[in-house]
Amino acid sequence: MEEQLIKVKEIVDRILSKDDFPDRIRPDYLRDAVRSYPCRGGKRLRPALTMWCCGLLGGDIEQAAYAASAVEVYHNWTLVHDDIIDNDDFRRGEPTTHTMLSAYVEKRLNFENSQNSPSKYGRDFAILTGDIQQGWAMNLLLKSVDKGVSSDVVLSLGRRLQEFVNRDLISGEALDVEFPYRNWDDLDESEIELMLHLKTGVLLQYCAETGAMIALESPDNENADVKKLGEFAAAAGVAFQFRDDWLGVFGDTATFGKPVCADISEGKPTVLLVSALKGLNDQDNARLLEFVGRPEFSDAEVEQIRSLIRKSGAESIVSGKTEALIAEAKSVLDSFEHNNYRDLLSEWLDYLVVRDV
Amino acid sequence: MEEQLIKVKEIVDRILSKDDFPDRIRPDYLRDAVRSYPCRGGKRLRPALTMWCCGLLGGDIEQAAYAASAVEVYHNWTLVHDDIIDNDDFRRGEPTTHTMLSAYVEKRLNFENSQNSPSKYGRDFAILTGDIQQGWAMNLLLKSVDKGVSSDVVLSLGRRLQEFVNRDLISGEALDVEFPYRNWDDLDESEIELMLHLKTGVLLQYCAETGAMIALESPDNENADVKKLGEFAAAAGVAFQFRDDWLGVFGDTATFGKPVCADISEGKPTVLLVSALKGLNDQDNARLLEFVGRPEFSDAEVEQIRSLIRKSGAESIVSGKTEALIAEAKSVLDSFEHNNYRDLLSEWLDYLVVRDV
Numbered sequence: 146m147e148e149q150l151i152k153v154k155e156i157v158d159r160i161l162s163k164d165d166f167p168d169r170i171r172p173d174y175l176r177d178a179v180r181s182y183p184c185r186g187g188k189r190l191r192p193a194l195t196m197w198c199c200g201l202l203g204g205d206i207e208q209a210a211y212a213a214s215a216v217e218v219y220h221n222w223t224l225v226h227d228d229i230i231d232n233d234d235f236r237r238g239e240p241t242t243h244t245m246l247s248a249y250v251e252k253r254l255n256f257e258n259s260q261n262s263p264s265k266y267g268r269d270f271a272i273l274t275g276d277i278q279q280g281w282a283m284n285l286l287l288k289s290v291d292k293g294v295s296s297d298v299v300l301s302l303g304r305r306l307q308e309f310v311n312r313d314l315i316s317g318e319a320l321d322v323e324f325p326y327r328n329w330d331d332l333d334e335s336e337i338e339l340m341l342h343l344k345t346g347v348l349l350q351y352c353a354e355t356g357a358m359i360a361l362e363s364p365d366n367e368n369a370d371v372k373k374l375g376e377f378a379a380a381a382g383v384a385f386q387f388r389d390d391w392l393g394v395f396g397d398t399a400t401f402g403k404p405v406c407a408d409i410s411e412g413k414p415t416v417l418l419v420s421a422l423k424g425l426n427d428q429d430n431a432r433l434l435e436f437v438g439r440p441e442f443s444d445a446e447v448e449q450i451r452s453l454i455r456k457s458g459a460e461s462i463v464s465g466k467t468e469a470l471i472a473e474a475k476s477v478l479d480s481f482e483h484n485n486y487r488d489l490l491s492e493w494l495d496y497l498v499v500r501d502v
Numbered sequence: 503m504e505e506q507l508i509k510v511k512e513i514v515d516r517i518l519s520k521d522d523f524p525d526r527i528r529p530d531y532l533r534d535a536v537r538s539y540p541c542r543g544g545k546r547l548r549p550a551l552t553m554w555c556c557g558l559l560g561g562d563i564e565q566a567a568y569a570a571s572a573v574e575v576y577h578n579w580t581l582v583h584d585d586i587i588d589n590d591d592f593r594r595g596e597p598t599t600h601t602m603l604s605a606y607v608e609k610r611l612n613f614e615n616s617q618n619s620p621s622k623y624g625r626d627f628a629i630l631t632g633d634i635q636q637g638w639a640m641n642l643l644l645k646s647v648d649k650g651v652s653s654d655v656v657l658s659l660g661r662r663l664q665e666f667v668n669r670d671l672i673s674g675e676a677l678d679v680e681f682p683y684r685n686w687d688d689l690d691e692s693e694i695e696l697m698l699h700l701k702t703g704v705l706l707q708y709c710a711e712t713g714a715m716i717a718l719e720s721p722d723n724e725n726a727d728v729k730k731l732g733e734f735a736a737a738a739g740v741a742f743q744f745r746d747d748w749l750g751v752f753g754d755t756a757t758f759g760k761p762v763c764a765d766i767s768e769g770k771p772t773v774l775l776v777s778a779l780k781g782l783n784d785q786d787n788a789r790l791l792e793f794v795g796r797p798e799f800s801d802a803e804v805e806q807i808r809s810l811i812r813k814s815g816a817e818s819i820v821s822g823k824t825e826a827l828i829a830e831a832k833s834v835l836d837s838f839e840h841n842n843y844r845d846l847l848s849e850w851l852d853y854l855v856v857r858d859v
Contacts, residue, residue: 166665166669169673170673171676172677172680175676226630229629230626250683254683254684255684258795259683259769266679266683269587270676272629273672273675275629275633276583276632276636276672277672279633279668280636280669281664283664284664284665284668287657287664290657296653296654299657300647303657304644306637307637307640307644311633311634311636311637312523312634315630315634315637316526316527316528316529316532318630319529319532319627319630320528322626322627323611326607326623327612328612412616438615
């Protein structure tokens, strides 16, 4: 798979670095910011999903190249706005868009007599950066007609990018922001699962369906093969999120790359945590709640948290859900006739649910 | 015109209030925020431009109704993000999106143990509100196929909404944010004019071209009539902006609705101000500069500012530019064969350049 993933990367990198959409953006540092995340690399797992689903159904994967680049830019604009919302300073080892813009203008513009700071200016320009990237993504998708995809298919993909991805993905982001501020007693695991589906599953589902619709030259997203590949991708996305939550508590910090129990420090209600709180008796529930929101934990405390979550039954509930989703995704994939792309998608699934996306 | 404008308003209001795009947005207050500005009314001058340009060229204005609703929502999402950037509290006499959201969640969510405030939360959700509205606008445009507009025309309009409007309009917003922080000695009037064209002219140009392309059933935005109507609208937009700057200094506060010389208080380099500073001798230049950034002015000070700007020649330069643009727009319009829509567009122009948009 690695070799084929590099090919996808090369195709997408070439399209994104050569596309003239950003050229006319002013001022120049806004233009650079628009190019920054999409051209910063990343594993291009979403474009690969689109192109390989196209290949699985016998399509010409080159025809899906613009659509594959579009989903990558789409993913990136949501990251730019997410990073503002989360006050994050780094992304893929480099400064986030708003941090980068703020550092740039601090040196070059005059904030002496202003009520605003470079960091406010950086956030404002990062809002505009994501806004342009959303347009760029849509434009790349529409350019698929230049690759021979029919107007009807492109129009259908365009409508679905709005009616399905835009609305549902952003709703997922909004719920993710909201949940920590909710009364956790009223917060149901199924609501959190829905949020994970909206936030991560929906765009992956769209990536897969898009590749399938281009292969089948069909504007119909209700086609059985299109729907099946969408289900495969959505299940993979939610499984990835569950695995991510599990690794956050039970994973090895060095491999995982985030401080252990970071979600608990941040007071973020994951399915794991909410299930655990519901599964414990009052005394243990209170002990676990005491850890929520604390900035860091000793090794002994991490072990206490882990043991409480195991005791509650939540650890095996979440592991079970993850395995069920992976099995579902595998079984959907296996229902397709075998070809090289089916193997690639199978490896893609394994890669996704054991590593960071 | 008033009567016909009310008809446009009714058509657009009906589409926007009945469109199911926002229905599935979660949480409910994000959904309400997405509907808020577009359904708050306004004069619907952009939809009118689209529909009347369609009518001028003999098209069925009903076919342009979705596109007309799309440009209105497009305009509104830029306002939502602008209001965050400008820290504005009110829009059309009601709280701005971020202010409204912040007040709503303050009562309903728990911020007790959080590093974030309701006002940060309100701004974050207003970012997401505008993000969804950008998708909603695009989706409305694509729905034009349901009104019988051909796929090719709709695709062409969709690409142009990104390649032209998204990129250029947001570049215009960015330059507008940037200019106060620039070294004014390096800031040329032509740069400010370009910013006005990008920020206001481009969307109006798109509105007019869209109506024309739907009427002509043509995906070609280089068609002579399409281009002419685009020029008409762009000239009108820049004329409106010049008039707005002029009214900001020389207008009657009661009619204009903003404090007199607000741009000078805010340290905003308008063409009027920058031309004035260049046209004055060193002593008068220094006198005028002293007023820049001061929170308020006495009546006597306002008269001093006005007299300095008149003395510099800038007042007549800007008035002259405005009149020239209006004359250009009128002459373009008069080159079309007379019908009822030409009269409406002529009244639209008069309305735009004497009143607030």
